[in-house]
Every structure is written in structure tokens, then in C-alpha cells.
Amino acid sequence: MSDTPRIVVGVDGSPASEEALRWAVDYARAVGGTVDAVTAWEYPAFYGWGGTTVPPEAYNPEELAGKTLTESVAKVIGQDAGVPIREGVVPGNAAGALLQAAKGAAVLVVGSRGRGGFSGVLLGSVSRHVTEHAPCPVVVVREGHVEGGAHAP
Numbered sequence: 001m002s003d004t005p006r007i008v009v010g011v012d013g014s015p016a017s018e019e020a021l022r023w024a025v026d027y028a029r030a031v032g033g034t035v036d037a038v039t040a041w042e043y044p045a046f047y048g049w050g051g052t053t054v055p056p057e058a059y060n061p062e063e064l065a066g067k068t069l070t071e072s073v074a075k076v077i078g079q080d081a082g083v084p085i086r087e088g089v090v091p092g093n094a095a096g097a098l099l100q101a102a103k104g105a106a107v108l109v110v111g112s113r114g115r116g117g118f119s120g121v122l123l124g125s126v127s128r129h130v131t132e133h134a135p136c137p138v139v140v141v142r143e144g145h146v147e148g149g150a151h152a153p
Contacts (some may be wrong), residue, residue, distance in 0.1 A: 005033035005106035009046045010098045011136040012039055016143035017112025021076045024109040024139045028083040033106060037073055040097035041065035066091050093094065095129040106138045112142040 009024035011017045021037060027034045039063040066089040076102060090097045103109040110127045131138045 005031050005143050007035060007107050007109060008036045008038060008098065008101045008105045009064075009109040010094060010111070010130075011037045011069050011072050012094065013072050013112060014111060014143075015112050016115065016141065018072055018076050018111075019143055020109045020111040020139075020141040021072060023139065024026070025074060025081050025083060025085070025118050027107070027109070027139075031098065031106070033083065035063075035081070035083055036088055036090045036105070038067040038098060038101045039065045040088060040090050040092055040094045042091060042093060052063050062089060062091070088111060095133075096128045098126070099131050099133055099135070102130070102136050107137045107139055108134050109139045109141060130148055 005028070007020050007024045007028050009017075011021050017134065021035075024035050024037075027033070041064070043061060066087075069087050069089060073085060077085065085120055088101065090101070092100075098108060098110065108130060112127055127138075127140045
């Protein structure tokens with residue numbers, strides 16, 4: 001087992017998740033850690049139904065999730081994060097994927113609201129679920145509230 005702190009962060013391309021990624025990288029720099037940027041994918045409930053406008057062969061949610069993750073990391077971090085970052089695209093719902101990834105992590109970082117959030121909700125369903133069930137400390141980064149870098153959880 002490594003002594004290097006592993007910071008897991010959920011990234012879905014939303015502004016809140018990008019701020020969570022920024023916080024996770026800043027924190028990893030401060031503690032000499034590594035970052036596991038994780039995104040989850042699953043087929044939508046309507047996938048394969050008769051009325052869809054996108055042919056099944058043209059829709060690859062795993063590929064789309066991976067592209068979103070890579071684009072978010074590039075946008076937030078640029079060419080050099082100063083810490084190791086691993087990107088992970090996993091099947092399943094976001095909360096379950098993050099809880100699985102957080103096993104053995106020093107901290108789990110999530111945005112307060114991701115792609116599925118309502119504008120008036122302070123804590124989304126994923127962030128609420130992981131704060132209640134995570135095997136490690138959880139940091140919830142609210143969109144528009146990152147100032148001056150990361151602080152210890």
C-alpha cells in the first residue's frame with residue numbers, strides 16, 4: 001500500500017465538477033498526492049426504445065463520458081497539473097462509481113451539483129449520497145465558491 005494520498009474526484013463536465021477537479025488538484029499538490037478523476041456512464045432508461053432519434057450504433061455513452069472527462073481535465077488543468085492524474089471511465093451510476101473508486105482514498109471530492117441538478121438545489125443527489133456513504137472524508141465544492149486553493153478536509 002502506498003503512502004501517497006489518493007484524491008478521488010467526480011467529473012461530469014459541469015462547472016461544479018470542474019471546480020471540484022481544480023480543488024482536488026490543488027489539494028494533491030499541497031499533500032503530495034495523486035488524483036483519480038472519475039466519470040461514470042450508463043445507458044439512459046429510454047435507450048433502445050422504438051421512438052429514439054439517435055440510432056443505437058451512433059450512441060456510445062462510454063465514449064462520450066470519456067471525451068467529456070478528457071476535455072474537462074484539459075480545460076481545468078492544461079498541460080501540466082504538477083501532480084499525477086489518472087482518468088477513469090466506469091460503468092454504472094455516478095454515486096456508486098464514486099463510492100467504489102473512493103475505497104482506500106484519502107478524500108473524495110465532488111461538485112455540489114452536476115449535470116442532473118436543479119438550479120435551486122444546494123446539494124445534488126450524488127453529492128448527498130456520497131457524503132452519507134463514503135469510506136473516506138468527502139469535500140463538496142459549491143460552484144462559484146473556490147477561492148485561494150484547497151484546504152485540508
